[in-house]
Amino acid sequence: MLRSVFYRVLVVLFVLGISLWTLWPTFRYYSLTAEEKLNLSSEYVSNLKKRALNLGLDLQGGMYMVLEVDKSKLSQEEAKGAEERALEIIRNRIDQWGVSEPVIQKTEEGRIILQLPGVLERERAEELIGKTALLEFKLVADQKTLEQTIKNIDDVLQKTWKGDTTKTYLTDILVSFRGGIGISSSKVHIFKEIINLPEVQAVIPPGYEFLFGKAEDTPEGKIKPVYLVKKDPELTGATLKTARHTIYQGQDPAYAGKPIVEIHFDKKGATKFAFVTGANIGKQLAIVLDSVVQSAPVIEERIPTGDAIIRGNFTIDEAKELAIILRAGALPAPIKIVEERTVGATLGKDSIEKGMKAFVVGLIIVVMFMVIYYKLAGLIADLALILNAIFILAVMVALRATLTLPGIAGLILTVGMAVDANVLIFERIREELRAGKSPKSAVDAGFAKATITIFDANLTTLIAALVLLRFGVGPIKGFGTVLSIGILSNFFTAIFVSKIIFDYLVNVKRVEKLSI
Amino acid sequence: MELLRNPRINFIGNRKYMYFVSTALVLLSIIVLIVKGGPNYGVDFRGGLLLQIKTIPALKIEEVRSALSSKGYKAEVQTFGEAGMFILRFRSEEIKPEGILEVLKSAYPERDISILRTEMVGPSIGRKLTLQAITLILIGMILMLIYIWFRFDFKFGVSSMIALFHDTIIALGIYTLLGKEFSVPTVAAILTLIGYSINDSIVVADRVREKLRAFGKVIPRNKIEEIFNTGVNETLSRTIITSLTTLFPLVAILIFARGTTIFDFALILTIGVIVGTYSSIGVVASIVTDWYKASFKKEKA
Numbered sequence: 001m002l003r004s005v006f007y008r009v010l011v012v013l014f015v016l017g018i019s020l021w022t023l024w025p026t027f028r029y030y031s032l033t034a035e036e037k038l039n040l041s042s043e044y045v046s047n048l049k050k051r052a053l054n055l056g057l058d059l060q061g062g063m064y065m066v067l068e069v070d071k072s073k074l075s076q077e078e079a080k081g082a083e084e085r086a087l088e089i090i091r092n093r094i095d096q097w098g099v100s101e102p103v104i105q106k107t108e109e110g111r112i113i114l115q116l117p118g119v120l121e122r123e124r125a126e127e128l129i130g131k132t133a134l135l136e137f138k139l140v141a142d143q144k145t146l147e148q149t150i151k152n153i154d155d156v157l158q159k160t161w162k163g164d165t166t167k168t169y170l171t172d173i174l175v176s177f178r179g180g181i182g183i184s185s186s187k188v189h190i191f192k193e194i195i196n197l198p199e200v201q202a203v204i205p206p207g208y209e210f211l212f213g214k215a216e217d218t219p220e221g222k223i224k225p226v227y228l229v230k231k232d233p234e235l236t237g238a239t240l241k242t243a244r245h246t247i248y249q250g251q252d253p254a255y256a257g258k259p260i261v262e263i264h265f266d267k268k269g270a271t272k273f274a275f276v277t278g279a280n281i282g283k284q285l286a287i288v289l290d291s292v293v294q295s296a297p298v299i300e301e302r303i304p305t306g307d308a309i310i311r312g313n314f315t316i317d318e319a320k321e322l323a324i325i326l327r328a329g330a331l332p333a334p335i336k337i338v339e340e341r342t343v344g345a346t347l348g349k350d351s352i353e354k355g356m357k358a359f360v361v362g363l364i365i366v367v368m369f370m371v372i373y374y375k376l377a378g379l380i381a382d383l384a385l386i387l388n389a390i391f392i393l394a395v396m397v398a399l400r401a402t403l404t405l406p407g408i409a410g411l412i413l414t415v416g417m418a419v420d421a422n423v424l425i426f427e428r429i430r431e432e433l434r435a436g437k438s439p440k441s442a443v444d445a446g447f448a449k450a451t452i453t454i455f456d457a458n459l460t461t462l463i464a465a466l467v468l469l470r471f472g473v474g475p476i477k478g479f480g481t482v483l484s485i486g487i488l489s490n491f492f493t494a495i496f497v498s499k500i501i502f503d504y505l506v507n508v509k510r511v512e513k514l515s516i
Numbered sequence: 517m518e519l520l521r522n523p524r525i526n527f528i529g530n531r532k533y534m535y536f537v538s539t540a541l542v543l544l545s546i547i548v549l550i551v552k553g554g555p556n557y558g559v560d561f562r563g564g565l566l567l568q569i570k571t572i573p574a575l576k577i578e579e580v581r582s583a584l585s586s587k588g589y590k591a592e593v594q595t596f597g598e599a600g601m602f603i604l605r606f607r608s609e610e611i612k613p614e615g616i617l618e619v620l621k622s623a624y625p626e627r628d629i630s631i632l633r634t635e636m637v638g639p640s641i642g643r644k645l646t647l648q649a650i651t652l653i654l655i656g657m658i659l660m661l662i663y664i665w666f667r668f669d670f671k672f673g674v675s676s677m678i679a680l681f682h683d684t685i686i687a688l689g690i691y692t693l694l695g696k697e698f699s700v701p702t703v704a705a706i707l708t709l710i711g712y713s714i715n716d717s718i719v720v721a722d723r724v725r726e727k728l729r730a731f732g733k734v735i736p737r738n739k740i741e742e743i744f745n746t747g748v749n750e751t752l753s754r755t756i757i758t759s760l761t762t763l764f765p766l767v768a769i770l771i772f773a774r775g776t777t778i779f780d781f782a783l784i785l786t787i788g789v790i791v792g793t794y795s796s797i798g799v800v801a802s803i804v805t806d807w808y809k810a811s812f813k814k815e816k817a
Binding site (some may be wrong): 058066068109122123336337338339340341342343344346347350351354355357358359361362363365366369370373405406408409412413415416417419420423424427430431434452453456457458459460461462463464465467468472473475476479480483 | 518519522568613614630631632633634635636637638640641644645648652655656659660663664667700701703704707708710711712714715716718719722750751753754757758760761762763764765766767768769771772773774775776777778781782785
């Protein structure tokens, strides 16, 4: 018997060890002060955050939006894939805004769910989402002009700052990237500050502007290509009729079998396109959606028909995405916000504090009550209860689940319900003892009889929790998550963990009287 | 320590009174719901705009109301949690929160007024959420009925369902009477309450079944009331302790988490736990007793 108790204790310690190990980053991350975060390397902090418990928008503050695409002005043919196009437009704009860790999803009903942690500028977000998509084709300045302009800007800066080396110059932040110039995503704001200086504006070639491309993941972090383009577009999305991705079937063996994008302009667009391509062979024509360069193919020849292909080293997915973006610009559909929930960061913090206070106070009262009412046995239930709380949080972290305010309520509720299983067992043991049984047989009979009841009773709550998890929305899902995990973990702690201690008491120590 | 040692309270013998109390409470709750025109649906279901604002130094509720109505805004204003905190509700989802903030700031320029939370729900989402809420509760109930039916018997299944309606209607009645808003979290609370109430009924049912089984196939007809009553009494101690340990944390929320969205949630659960504990005896055990008695009479006839 001693051996069985020993092995079971090992199992519990093993599970507890894994749980604490899982919870360590959470504990570390949320106990860091703002100052400590600055002193530690950003890589360490972001890695810590990735492994820490996710907080819902209602706790960390932010915006939750549900968007709907207004297809009323599109024909049935045009309406096809409208949501997909809207999704690309939104993704493009949010990316440009620089929100960290946005969540953008399409729902089954064709709506778009947008979660923006930390964003509280409601008006700005609405404006960003509400505006109509604008697709433009802009000529890119050649490499020589770009390099010369950057040199001119740094010369001007040298003059204004009088050679101050502590200041940042463009060449300090720019890197060479895919045959052109790029910049790390995190330094884009410095670039913008410099560009907006009046002295600098004066040396940018008239009629030109700087634009960024889409951020790409590289070993050195996210890099955005930088382009110098003509301000006035050569063509806009309004003249584009269709765009689709396909496989190259032309003569050039270098592109055989590779994904490409086919585009087709209307009559007016075709005339303009023929002129533009004819006059600018060898130059790049940037495809710009909402001021972000999506692609900048080189014009290889004059295209008179309005039918063109865009070749590049695309993967299928990249070609598909570019085609969607082109169509999005060709057939812009207004995007409406149909649901919007914003929680301020202070309210979120306040909610965590209040929720945690209620949790701790509730826990202490229940713990004390159990000890007073069931003495030593109560202490066993309390141990099970605390293990339960640790396990729930650890499983949440492991499943990458999100803790919401209703989730905290679920945690608090689980405290009360967790002891229920032990109460059922203890009451049974008491009855058996009263009936004159020895501690050992009372414990065995108590556990055996109570287990079925515990199973039945927990199962119905589990049904409710699972229904919430499956059909619930937003933060309520968080409640269902905590409740479901809580019930399962409760089962383990009440039946498995408590039993070990009782077995130890009646089988190993062979106590003659149970403190219950 | 023990609260009750071998309690012998004659619950089942007095079930007439419990039927009376239950019927009265259910009827009163229905009257409340009719008079108030149903639950106090929040923006989640009705659509519209909700703002939680904080004013420092605290404004009075009339001051907030008059500032809004002087500019022609029709809003429901409620205090929320602490002094100076308010919930404003507008029927139209097209009202801009910034506009409302501007109205209040210009009416009381010396106060520090800020928006802590906004919820805007368009009519299409409101309809979707309503449908979802009804489905949620129905699916939950049906699954539990199936489980109890399968695990116990039809009599317990149906009686537990009656208890569920009893608990939900009374909890909703009291909740509505207190002027609380019916929102998505309320639906979650009701579903949890259903789970809890069933949980209690199962523990009682389980014990009664154990007693009945001890008699084998021949259940002594004249003793049926006694068997049920013993079952209820034997589980009474557990029923009360569990309700208490569930109520402690809930009350902790009611005391420490005022001014958060889980306060209302805890409120409906608190009412639900109390009513649900009572109904496992007053409704489930009582109805099943009468059902058994009625089935015996039928057999005789």
